[in-house]
Amino acid sequence: MTRKHHILDRVSYHAVYDDSFLSAMQYAHENGFHGVEIAVETPHLSFESLTARDMDDIRDFSAQNGILISLHAPDDVTSLFVHNESLRKGVLAYYDQLFDFAKAVMARLVTIHMGFMTTFPTDTIPEKKVPEIDLPIYEALIRQNLDHLVKGTEERFLLCVENYRLDRTILPLLQKYLDDGKIFLCWDIAKSYGNRELEQYFWSNLKAIKQVHLHDLSPVGERMRSHRVIGNGEIDFISYLTRMVDEDILDYCIEVRPREKALESLENLIRILTELEANSQKLS
Numbered sequence: 001m002t003r004k005h006h007i008l009d010r011v012s013y014h015a016v017y018d019d020s021f022l023s024a025m026q027y028a029h030e031n032g033f034h035g036v037e038i039a040v041e042t043p044h045l046s047f048e049s050l051t052a053r054d055m056d057d058i059r060d061f062s063a064q065n066g067i068l069i070s071l072h073a074p075d076d077v078t079s080l081f082v083h084n085e086s087l088r089k090g091v092l093a094y095y096d097q098l099f100d101f102a103k104a105v106m107a108r109l110v111t112i113h114m115g116f117m118t119t120f121p122t123d124t125i126p127e128k129k130v131p132e133i134d135l136p137i138y139e140a141l142i143r144q145n146l147d148h149l150v151k152g153t154e155e156r157f158l159l160c161v162e163n164y165r166l167d168r169t170i171l172p173l174l175q176k177y178l179d180d181g182k183i184f185l186c187w188d189i190a191k192s193y194g195n196r197e198l199e200q201y202f203w204s205n206l207k208a209i210k211q212v213h214l215h216d217l218s219p220v221g222e223r224m225r226s227h228r229v230i231g232n233g234e235i236d237f238i239s240y241l242t243r244m245v246d247e248d249i250l251d252y253c254i255e256v257r258p259r260e261k262a263l264e265s266l267e268n269l270i271r272i273l274t275e276l277e278a279n280s281q282k283l284s
Contacts (some may be wrong), residue, residue, distance in 0.1 A: 006245060007252055007273055010055045012036050012068060013262035014213075019093060021045065021058050021105075024259070025067050028037050035068030037111070039073065042097065047101040048151050062281040069213055070109035070211065073104055074190075079115025079208045081138055081146040088141075089234045092148055099149075103156045109211055109251060110153075111160040111186045114142075114170060117208070119150070137253050142173050150182045158250070160186040178208040188213035188255070189240055190226045206247055228268055229261055230254065231268035234268065 012035035013160050024036045040046055050058075062069050066155045072277070078095065086119035095112075117138050119128035130138070153159050153284055161174060177183035186210045202209065216233030217224050230237065237247050254262045 007241060008270065010034055010250060010252050011269065012069075012070065012231045013186050013259055013266070014072070014253055014257060015039060015259070016042060017258045019047070021050075021054075021068065022061060025058070025061050025065070025069075025172075028067055029061075029065045032266060033115055033254075033262075034066070035070065035108075035251060035253075036165070037070040037072050037251070037255075040071050040073065040101075040112055041077075044072075046097065055104045059228050064107060066226055067103055068109075068251060069110060070105040070253065071098065071107050071110040073098060073110065075113050078112070080112075080142055080149075081115045081117050083137060083141055088145070092145065092276075093275075096152055098211055099152045099156070109158050109186075111211060112173075113162055113164045116165045116167075117169070119264065130169075133145060138169075139173060141205060142170065146173075146177055146183065153182075158184050158210050160184045162186040162188055162193050162213070163202065164188060166198060166201075168197065171198075175205075178205055182207075184208050184210040186211040186213060188215075189235060190215050190217050193235060203243070206243070209244070209247065209249055211251045211253060212244065212249055213253050213255045214265070216265075227256055228266065229256055230265035231272060237269070237272050239272065241276055254272065261282055 011033055013033050015036045016039045018024035018027065021038060025040065028036045038045055060071070061067065067270065073095070080093050082089070082091050098110065117134070118129045119130050121128050149159060163186070174183065179187065185202065185205060187202050187209050189212065192202065214230055214237070215226055216228040216230050217226050218228045218233035218236050254265045256262045256265045
């Protein structure tokens, strides 16, 4: 197996606008993707409306066709920084249900956003800050919540934390779980692009990365827009994938919507990886 195929055999796409789980899996199967990452935060793809028969069909299709299932949890509404006990119990109860569903359909990965601390602007400091008195409260809260999530995985799947809004306060807390092999990383390259400190954290924890989110960045007016077709923007994917190609990364998820644009991205990714392989052969 060539180096480029090592990655291409692990490319999925982010299912958001698909009509159903099975529709997404069928599209993946027919168009050369190895799997799907389901956006369970969308109401029409949320798991609570599925029957036991639906879940059996999803699991059977995955097993029969070799389609990897990963689940992307909601964003801010399931923040692990929620400190009010009533709200926190609701967040953790949601994760318990999501994890049971992941087991039922034999998902390999569940990817979460950690959330973020509440910050405030001041008259004297240009950037928003967390009140210092709240930092130890947040740190203790994160440890409690991560311990709860780790227990809930019960080695049924891998729990991945995406880099969205991770900062220097959270990174040291997360490190112990990475070192112990209890939590893993999902690297969304576009969301850390230009952030040297965060990129260095991921490079130093390369062995803990089990999922990579792929989408491009391109300027629109004075802003940079993400989730653009791969190969049409600013990101030099070869520079990243060259260092990842030999790692045990389970899923390279194209986070470009709708799925027709994900397919266009896959075609461009094949071209990029062909160039990567050619360059590797020249160097060998």
